[in-house]
Amino acid sequence: MSTTYRVTGMTCGGCARSVEAAIKAEAPAASVSIDLGTATITVDGADEAQVKKAVDGAGFDFQGAA
């Protein structure tokens, strides 16, 4: 089951790649899709606590479920 979260502070493809890498470091099997235009990420295979830890640790702003 995938969940979509709002994440602010991502402004380019490098940011998106960084968020994806951080989530996969927490949950290696996770699937991550990032939409910079809507500032949302959709994640399958990681729980909210893992996603929040990864996003915050990567220097972006986790805003909870979108």
Place this chain on the structure above:
Amino acid sequence: MSTTYRVTGMTCGGCARSVEAAIKAEAPAASVSIDLGTATITVDGADEAQVKKAVDGAGFDFQGAA
């Protein structure tokens, strides 16, 4: 003592912030300065292995000492 490393893949301030956050997660007392124009980062208070782990883990490309 600070050391300067080449890191590629950073394209905006969000990327720079992400690299800095990742290094500080490895070495909380580290001081980090990032120059996007020259693709270099200057780090004090973390060793090269910590910097490499942080940069690679954040989805950017650690290229060694500049």
